[in-house]
Amino acid sequence: MATVAEILGTKYPLIQGSMARISRHELVIAVSNAGGLGVLTSAGFDKEGLREEIRKVKAGTDKPFAVNLMLMMNNIPDMVDVIIEEQVPIVMTGAGTPKPYMPALKEAGIKVIPVIPSVKLAKKMEDLGAVAVVAEGMESGGHVGETTTMALVPQVASAVNIPVIAAGGIGDGRGVAAAYALGAQGIQAGTIFLTADETPVPDAFKQAVLEANDTATTVTGRRSGAPVRSIKNPMIAKYLELEYSGASRDALEELSLGSLSKAVFDGDVENGSVMAGEIAGMVNSKRPVKDIIEGLFNEAEAVVKNLKITY
Ligand SMILES: Cc1cc2nc3c(=O)[nH]c(=O)nc-3n(C[C@H](O)[C@H](O)[C@H](O)COP(=O)(O)O)c2cc1C
The missing domain is CATH 3.20.20.70 (Aldolase class I)
Structure with a gap:
């Protein structure tokens, strides 16, 4: 082979x-x-x-x-x-x-x-x-x-x-x-x-990954059938609260619409989605x-x- x-x-x-x-x-x-x-x-x-x-x-x-x-x-x-x-x-x-x-x-x-x-x-x-x-x-x-x-x-x-x-x-x-x-x-x-x-992302995005530890990420969307792992932040906390209180799909979509772009293009790591894996805790340098x-x-x-x- x-x-x-x-x-x-x-x-x-x-x-x-x-x-x-x-x-x-x-x-x-x-x-x-x-x-x-x-x-x-x-x-x-x-x-x-x-x-x-x-x-x-x-x-x-x-x-x-x-x-x-x-x-x-x-x-x-x-x-x-x-x-x-x-x-x-x-x-x-x-x-x-x-x-x-x-x-x-x-x-x-x-x-x-x-x-x-x-x-x-x-x-x-x-x-x-x-x-x-x-x-x-x-x-x-x-x-x-x-x-x-x-x-x-x-x-x-x-x-x-x-x-x-x-x-x-x-x-x-x-x-x-x-x-x-x-x-x-x-x-x-x-x-x-x-x-x-x-990697073409703003410094704030890189910084969020550098600061992440082993438990910094979580998965949203398990209930809606489209699970995504990202670093916890205020937007993700709000999303999980809505998701697990049975909020409508529309409400969830409104919150997450364009959230990846917010993080990737605007460097908004509070309201944007900073997608990263569990291993982010081991990513400690820019190289x-x-x-x-x-x-x-x-x-x-x-x-x-x-x-x-x-x-
Ligand atoms: C920010 C981010 C965005 C991703 N977007 C995609 C995607 O658009 N399509 C895809 O097939 N996988 C996507 N992935 C998954 C990666 O291609 C890859 O399989 C994954 O990152 C491997 O696991 P690791 O994050 O632990 O290294 C994404 C991963 C990250 C971290």
């Missing part, structure tokens, strides 16, 4: 998870140039906006990169057209099935790697022709499932014959080594890139992307070398 790095065409078996509004060309270029796979978000872009972002990435790196499609969005056919026209090498999918688009993407030679929260979906994606799956645990920032990385990864790895890439809660070399021990052949990370020098990626794999090698199971 091809290794994950061979499938991705990268030096490291590492994917920078797509981050809505955040993983724009600046971050993608930095990750791909550092030997990982940068993943461009398509959220918030129209067809020509996405094309422009893809072209900026191509101008900044000659290394492979991917585009993320959140399949519940209503402009997906347009986005797929641009991805094919611009010959993007890899597509990462989430929040739905890529089935309708698989024939066209395959014919264009584009690899599809879905992000999945369960064994059932992993098997379905393998059947559809995915080249690998990302098994994402509920420690992750952003939209989450119900199963932890620790429990999900080995079950998915035992269930499919394509490579499994672990996501959720990976913050240093120990996390990388653990992912491999659980049966993964590569990793995807999001939260550790939030404070990277090249270049290259240092983050190299650190992960250098540390992982040392961890494995010194690992000893004692009785």
Whole structure:
């Protein structure tokens, strides 16, 4: 079986998870140039906006990169057209099935790697022709499932014959080594890139992540069926209060509408949604992307070398 790095065409078996509004060309270029796979978000872009972002990435790196499609969005056919026209090498999918688009993407030679929260979906994606799956645990920032990385990864790895890439809660070399021990052949990370020098978010957003500890995040939207993990703040407290007092969907939507943009573009970390994973407590410095990626794999090698199971 091809290794994950061979499938991705990268030096490291590492994917920078797509981050809505955040993983724009600046971050993608930095990750791909550092030997990982940068993943461009398509959220918030129209067809020509996405094309422009893809072209900026191509101008900044000659290394492979991917585009993320959140399949519940209503402009997906347009986005797929641009991805094919611009010959993007890899597509990462989430929040739905890529089935309708698989024939066209395959014919264009584009690899599809879905992000999945369960064994059932992993098997379905393998059947559809995915080249690998990302098994994402509920420690992750952003939209989450119900199963932890620790429990999900080995079950998915035992269930499919394509490579499994672990996501959720990976913050240093120990996390990388653990992912491999659980049966993964590569990793995807999001939260550790939030404070990277090249990540295009305001300082207030980075500061909120730097100040977060191990219990700083929580999940909203469990009741409405669209759970999201972010750092606790006054807006999140209000949301949870409304959610658990049985408020209407409209009231919840009114509170959360545009909340990610408030945090990502305006730096409003009180009323905006600062999405981040549980591992935010270990993100304590602003560093270049290259240092983050190299650190992960250098540390992982040392961890494995010194690992000893004692009785
Ligand atoms: C701020 C933020 C936004 C995210 N947005 C998306 C998204 O739009 N699409 C997606 O598939 N995953 C999204 N994710 C999940 C990441 O791609 C990745 O799987 C996750 O961050 C991995 O877990 P970690 O946060 O513990 O590293 C997001 C994560 C964060 C932190």
